[in-house]
Amino acid sequence: MTNPIRIALAGNPNTGKTTLFNALTGLRQHTGNWAGKTVSLAEGNVQFKGKTYHFIDLPGTYSLFSNSTDEEVARNYIVFERPDVTLVVLDATSLERNFNLALQILEMTRNVIVCINLIDEAEKKGIKINERLLTNRLGVPVIKLSARNKVGFDLLLDTIERIVNGAIECNPTQMTYSDEIEEQIKKIEPYIREMVGDRLSSRWVSLRLLDGDERLLDEIKNRLQLEEVKKTNEYRTAIL
Structure with a gap:
Protein backbone atom coordinates (compact mmCIF):
# COMPACT_ATOMS: atom_id res chain seq x y z
CA MET A 1 0.00 0.00 0.00
CA ASN A 165 3.29 13.55 -10.44
CA GLY A 166 5.63 16.26 -11.74
CA ALA A 167 3.47 17.58 -14.58
CA ILE A 168 3.48 21.01 -12.89
CA GLU A 169 6.73 22.40 -11.49
CA CYS A 170 6.41 25.14 -8.92
CA ASN A 171 8.97 27.95 -8.88
CA PRO A 172 7.84 30.25 -6.06
CA THR A 173 8.81 33.88 -6.34
CA GLN A 174 11.27 35.07 -3.72
CA MET A 175 11.02 38.39 -1.94
CA THR A 176 13.96 40.74 -2.45
CA TYR A 177 14.94 42.68 0.65
CA SER A 178 17.15 45.68 1.23
CA ASP A 179 20.78 45.54 0.06
CA GLU A 180 21.93 45.26 3.68
CA ILE A 181 19.70 42.26 4.41
CA GLU A 182 20.58 40.54 1.12
CA GLU A 183 24.28 40.97 1.93
CA GLN A 184 23.80 39.39 5.36
CA ILE A 185 21.91 36.49 3.79
CA LYS A 186 24.84 35.84 1.42
CA LYS A 187 27.22 35.73 4.37
CA ILE A 188 25.36 33.25 6.55
CA GLU A 189 23.44 31.12 4.03
CA PRO A 190 26.41 28.84 3.17
CA TYR A 191 26.75 27.90 6.86
CA ILE A 192 23.02 27.31 7.17
CA ARG A 193 23.03 25.13 4.04
CA GLU A 194 25.86 23.06 5.48
CA MET A 195 23.83 22.53 8.66
CA VAL A 196 20.38 21.75 7.21
CA GLY A 197 21.28 20.36 3.77
CA ASP A 198 18.22 20.07 1.56
CA ARG A 199 15.84 19.51 4.49
CA LEU A 200 14.94 23.20 4.70
CA SER A 201 15.22 26.35 2.63
CA SER A 202 18.59 27.77 3.71
CA ARG A 203 17.52 31.24 2.56
CA TRP A 204 14.37 31.16 4.67
CA VAL A 205 16.24 29.88 7.73
CA SER A 206 18.82 32.65 7.22
CA LEU A 207 16.06 35.26 7.17
CA ARG A 208 14.48 33.91 10.34
CA LEU A 209 17.81 33.86 12.17
CA LEU A 210 18.57 37.42 11.06
CA ASP A 211 15.21 38.30 12.59
CA GLY A 212 16.33 36.74 15.88
CA ASP A 213 14.01 33.73 15.85
CA GLU A 214 15.82 31.67 18.49
CA ARG A 215 12.88 29.31 18.96
CA LEU A 216 13.22 28.20 15.35
CA LEU A 217 16.95 27.62 15.87
CA ASP A 218 16.18 25.49 18.94
CA GLU A 219 13.63 23.50 16.95
CA ILE A 220 16.13 22.87 14.15
CA LYS A 221 18.78 21.71 16.63
CA ASN A 222 16.30 19.34 18.30
CA ARG A 223 15.20 17.90 14.96
CA LEU A 224 18.78 17.35 13.81
CA GLN A 225 19.64 15.64 17.09
CA LEU A 226 16.63 13.33 16.76
CA GLU A 227 17.72 12.46 13.22
CA GLU A 228 21.21 11.57 14.44
CA VAL A 229 19.82 9.38 17.21
CA LYS A 230 17.53 7.62 14.71
CA LYS A 231 20.42 7.00 12.30
CA THR A 232 22.60 5.66 15.13
CA ASN A 233 19.88 3.27 16.28
CA GLU A 234 19.28 2.05 12.73
CA TYR A 235 23.02 1.44 12.28
CA ARG A 236 23.21 -0.50 15.54
CA THR A 237 20.22 -2.62 14.53
CA ALA A 238 21.77 -3.34 11.14
CA ILE A 239 25.08 -4.62 12.53
CA LEU A 240 23.66 -6.69 15.39
Whole structure:
Protein backbone atom coordinates (compact mmCIF):
# COMPACT_ATOMS: atom_id res chain seq x y z
CA MET A 1 0.00 0.00 0.00
CA THR A 2 1.41 3.39 -0.97
CA ASN A 3 1.53 6.21 1.55
CA PRO A 4 -1.24 8.80 1.19
CA ILE A 5 -0.28 12.12 -0.39
CA ARG A 6 -0.22 14.75 2.35
CA ILE A 7 -1.81 18.13 1.69
CA ALA A 8 -1.55 20.94 4.29
CA LEU A 9 -4.08 23.78 4.40
CA ALA A 10 -2.84 27.12 5.71
CA GLY A 11 -4.51 30.52 5.86
CA ASN A 12 -5.59 33.49 7.92
CA PRO A 13 -8.61 33.04 10.20
CA ASN A 14 -11.96 33.58 8.44
CA THR A 15 -10.72 32.84 4.92
CA GLY A 16 -12.89 29.73 4.62
CA LYS A 17 -9.95 27.36 5.06
CA THR A 18 -11.81 25.00 7.36
CA THR A 19 -14.93 25.25 5.18
CA LEU A 20 -12.78 24.07 2.28
CA PHE A 21 -11.33 21.25 4.39
CA ASN A 22 -14.79 20.11 5.53
CA ALA A 23 -16.27 20.29 2.04
CA LEU A 24 -13.42 18.22 0.60
CA THR A 25 -13.17 15.55 3.30
CA GLY A 26 -16.80 15.35 4.46
CA LEU A 27 -17.18 12.68 7.14
CA ARG A 28 -13.78 11.16 6.38
CA GLN A 29 -11.93 13.18 9.00
CA HIS A 30 -10.79 13.17 12.61
CA THR A 31 -9.18 15.59 15.06
CA GLY A 32 -6.14 15.08 17.27
CA ASN A 33 -3.68 17.16 19.26
CA TRP A 34 -0.28 18.07 17.89
CA ALA A 35 2.42 16.14 19.77
CA GLY A 36 3.30 17.99 22.96
CA LYS A 37 0.95 20.89 22.18
CA THR A 38 -2.59 21.86 23.13
CA VAL A 39 -3.34 22.84 19.52
CA SER A 40 -5.61 20.43 17.65
CA LEU A 41 -5.27 19.50 14.00
CA ALA A 42 -8.08 18.14 11.85
CA GLU A 43 -7.15 15.51 9.29
CA GLY A 44 -9.18 13.83 6.59
CA ASN A 45 -8.90 11.86 3.35
CA VAL A 46 -10.06 12.46 -0.21
CA GLN A 47 -10.04 9.81 -2.94
CA PHE A 48 -9.21 11.15 -6.39
CA LYS A 49 -8.28 9.16 -9.50
CA GLY A 50 -7.40 6.09 -7.47
CA LYS A 51 -5.13 7.92 -5.02
CA THR A 52 -5.60 8.87 -1.38
CA TYR A 53 -5.00 12.50 -0.48
CA HIS A 54 -4.57 13.15 3.24
CA PHE A 55 -5.53 16.73 4.13
CA ILE A 56 -4.29 18.46 7.30
CA ASP A 57 -6.14 21.60 8.41
CA LEU A 58 -3.48 23.74 10.12
CA PRO A 59 -4.39 26.40 12.69
CA GLY A 60 -5.46 29.71 11.16
CA THR A 61 -2.68 32.29 11.56
CA TYR A 62 -1.72 35.72 10.24
CA SER A 63 1.98 34.84 10.06
CA LEU A 64 4.34 31.91 10.58
CA PHE A 65 6.84 33.31 13.01
CA SER A 66 7.28 32.26 16.66
CA ASN A 67 4.70 34.61 18.14
CA SER A 68 2.23 31.95 19.29
CA THR A 69 1.76 28.21 19.62
CA ASP A 70 -0.63 28.21 16.65
CA GLU A 71 1.98 29.89 14.46
CA GLU A 72 4.71 27.48 15.55
CA VAL A 73 2.54 24.41 14.94
CA ALA A 74 1.52 25.57 11.46
CA ARG A 75 5.07 26.60 10.56
CA ASN A 76 6.69 23.46 11.94
CA TYR A 77 4.32 21.21 10.04
CA ILE A 78 5.06 22.90 6.72
CA VAL A 79 8.81 23.12 7.32
CA PHE A 80 9.66 19.90 9.13
CA GLU A 81 6.90 17.46 8.15
CA ARG A 82 7.24 18.57 4.52
CA PRO A 83 3.76 17.91 3.09
CA ASP A 84 3.63 17.03 -0.59
CA VAL A 85 1.62 20.18 -1.35
CA THR A 86 0.64 23.19 0.77
CA LEU A 87 -2.60 25.02 -0.01
CA VAL A 88 -2.67 28.68 1.04
CA VAL A 89 -6.29 29.79 1.34
CA LEU A 90 -6.90 33.51 0.78
CA ASP A 91 -10.05 35.62 1.08
CA ALA A 92 -10.82 37.03 -2.37
CA THR A 93 -12.28 40.17 -0.74
CA SER A 94 -9.12 40.88 1.34
CA LEU A 95 -6.22 39.76 -0.82
CA GLU A 96 -3.79 42.48 0.21
CA ARG A 97 -4.06 41.53 3.89
CA ASN A 98 -3.89 37.78 3.16
CA PHE A 99 -0.85 37.90 0.88
CA ASN A 100 1.52 38.43 3.81
CA LEU A 101 1.07 34.81 4.89
CA ALA A 102 1.16 33.53 1.31
CA LEU A 103 4.51 35.20 0.62
CA GLN A 104 5.95 33.75 3.83
CA ILE A 105 4.95 30.24 2.79
CA LEU A 106 6.40 30.72 -0.70
CA GLU A 107 9.75 31.38 1.00
CA MET A 108 9.48 28.19 3.04
CA THR A 109 8.45 25.51 0.58
CA ARG A 110 8.15 24.93 -3.18
CA ASN A 111 4.98 22.92 -3.82
CA VAL A 112 2.32 25.53 -3.10
CA ILE A 113 -1.12 26.24 -4.52
CA VAL A 114 -2.70 29.61 -3.77
CA CYS A 115 -6.45 29.11 -3.34
CA ILE A 116 -8.47 32.30 -3.66
CA ASN A 117 -11.65 31.47 -1.79
CA LEU A 118 -14.94 33.40 -1.44
CA ILE A 119 -14.73 34.31 -5.12
CA ASP A 120 -18.54 34.56 -5.18
CA GLU A 121 -18.44 37.28 -2.52
CA ALA A 122 -15.74 39.14 -4.44
CA GLU A 123 -17.81 39.09 -7.60
CA LYS A 124 -20.79 40.56 -5.72
CA LYS A 125 -18.52 43.46 -4.71
CA GLY A 126 -17.30 43.94 -8.26
CA ILE A 127 -13.79 42.62 -7.48
CA LYS A 128 -12.11 40.99 -10.48
CA ILE A 129 -9.11 38.71 -9.96
CA ASN A 130 -6.78 37.64 -12.76
CA GLU A 131 -5.54 34.26 -11.56
CA ARG A 132 -3.33 33.74 -14.63
CA LEU A 133 -1.45 36.95 -13.96
CA LEU A 134 -1.03 35.97 -10.29
CA THR A 135 0.21 32.52 -11.31
CA ASN A 136 2.89 34.12 -13.49
CA ARG A 137 3.88 36.59 -10.76
CA LEU A 138 3.97 34.06 -7.90
CA GLY A 139 5.42 31.09 -9.80
CA VAL A 140 2.82 28.66 -8.41
CA PRO A 141 -0.73 27.71 -9.44
CA VAL A 142 -3.46 30.14 -8.38
CA ILE A 143 -7.02 28.79 -8.32
CA LYS A 144 -10.28 30.63 -7.65
CA LEU A 145 -12.73 28.79 -5.38
CA SER A 146 -16.01 29.00 -3.57
CA ALA A 147 -15.64 26.40 -0.83
CA ARG A 148 -19.21 26.60 0.43
CA ASN A 149 -20.56 26.10 -3.11
CA LYS A 150 -17.87 23.53 -4.00
CA VAL A 151 -16.81 25.55 -7.03
CA GLY A 152 -13.31 24.86 -8.36
CA PHE A 153 -12.80 21.56 -6.51
CA ASP A 154 -12.12 19.43 -9.60
CA LEU A 155 -9.51 21.90 -10.85
CA LEU A 156 -7.92 22.02 -7.39
CA LEU A 157 -7.64 18.25 -7.05
CA ASP A 158 -6.39 17.91 -10.61
CA THR A 159 -3.72 20.57 -9.96
CA ILE A 160 -2.62 18.80 -6.78
CA GLU A 161 -2.26 15.55 -8.73
CA ARG A 162 -0.25 17.26 -11.48
CA ILE A 163 2.15 18.79 -8.95
CA VAL A 164 2.62 15.44 -7.20
CA ASN A 165 3.29 13.55 -10.44
CA GLY A 166 5.63 16.26 -11.74
CA ALA A 167 3.47 17.58 -14.58
CA ILE A 168 3.48 21.01 -12.89
CA GLU A 169 6.73 22.40 -11.49
CA CYS A 170 6.41 25.14 -8.92
CA ASN A 171 8.97 27.95 -8.88
CA PRO A 172 7.84 30.25 -6.06
CA THR A 173 8.81 33.88 -6.34
CA GLN A 174 11.27 35.07 -3.72
CA MET A 175 11.02 38.39 -1.94
CA THR A 176 13.96 40.74 -2.45
CA TYR A 177 14.94 42.68 0.65
CA SER A 178 17.15 45.68 1.23
CA ASP A 179 20.78 45.54 0.06
CA GLU A 180 21.93 45.26 3.68
CA ILE A 181 19.70 42.26 4.41
CA GLU A 182 20.58 40.54 1.12
CA GLU A 183 24.28 40.97 1.93
CA GLN A 184 23.80 39.39 5.36
CA ILE A 185 21.91 36.49 3.79
CA LYS A 186 24.84 35.84 1.42
CA LYS A 187 27.22 35.73 4.37
CA ILE A 188 25.36 33.25 6.55
CA GLU A 189 23.44 31.12 4.03
CA PRO A 190 26.41 28.84 3.17
CA TYR A 191 26.75 27.90 6.86
CA ILE A 192 23.02 27.31 7.17
CA ARG A 193 23.03 25.13 4.04
CA GLU A 194 25.86 23.06 5.48
CA MET A 195 23.83 22.53 8.66
CA VAL A 196 20.38 21.75 7.21
CA GLY A 197 21.28 20.36 3.77
CA ASP A 198 18.22 20.07 1.56
CA ARG A 199 15.84 19.51 4.49
CA LEU A 200 14.94 23.20 4.70
CA SER A 201 15.22 26.35 2.63
CA SER A 202 18.59 27.77 3.71
CA ARG A 203 17.52 31.24 2.56
CA TRP A 204 14.37 31.16 4.67
CA VAL A 205 16.24 29.88 7.73
CA SER A 206 18.82 32.65 7.22
CA LEU A 207 16.06 35.26 7.17
CA ARG A 208 14.48 33.91 10.34
CA LEU A 209 17.81 33.86 12.17
CA LEU A 210 18.57 37.42 11.06
CA ASP A 211 15.21 38.30 12.59
CA GLY A 212 16.33 36.74 15.88
CA ASP A 213 14.01 33.73 15.85
CA GLU A 214 15.82 31.67 18.49
CA ARG A 215 12.88 29.31 18.96
CA LEU A 216 13.22 28.20 15.35
CA LEU A 217 16.95 27.62 15.87
CA ASP A 218 16.18 25.49 18.94
CA GLU A 219 13.63 23.50 16.95
CA ILE A 220 16.13 22.87 14.15
CA LYS A 221 18.78 21.71 16.63
CA ASN A 222 16.30 19.34 18.30
CA ARG A 223 15.20 17.90 14.96
CA LEU A 224 18.78 17.35 13.81
CA GLN A 225 19.64 15.64 17.09
CA LEU A 226 16.63 13.33 16.76
CA GLU A 227 17.72 12.46 13.22
CA GLU A 228 21.21 11.57 14.44
CA VAL A 229 19.82 9.38 17.21
CA LYS A 230 17.53 7.62 14.71
CA LYS A 231 20.42 7.00 12.30
CA THR A 232 22.60 5.66 15.13
CA ASN A 233 19.88 3.27 16.28
CA GLU A 234 19.28 2.05 12.73
CA TYR A 235 23.02 1.44 12.28
CA ARG A 236 23.21 -0.50 15.54
CA THR A 237 20.22 -2.62 14.53
CA ALA A 238 21.77 -3.34 11.14
CA ILE A 239 25.08 -4.62 12.53
CA LEU A 240 23.66 -6.69 15.39
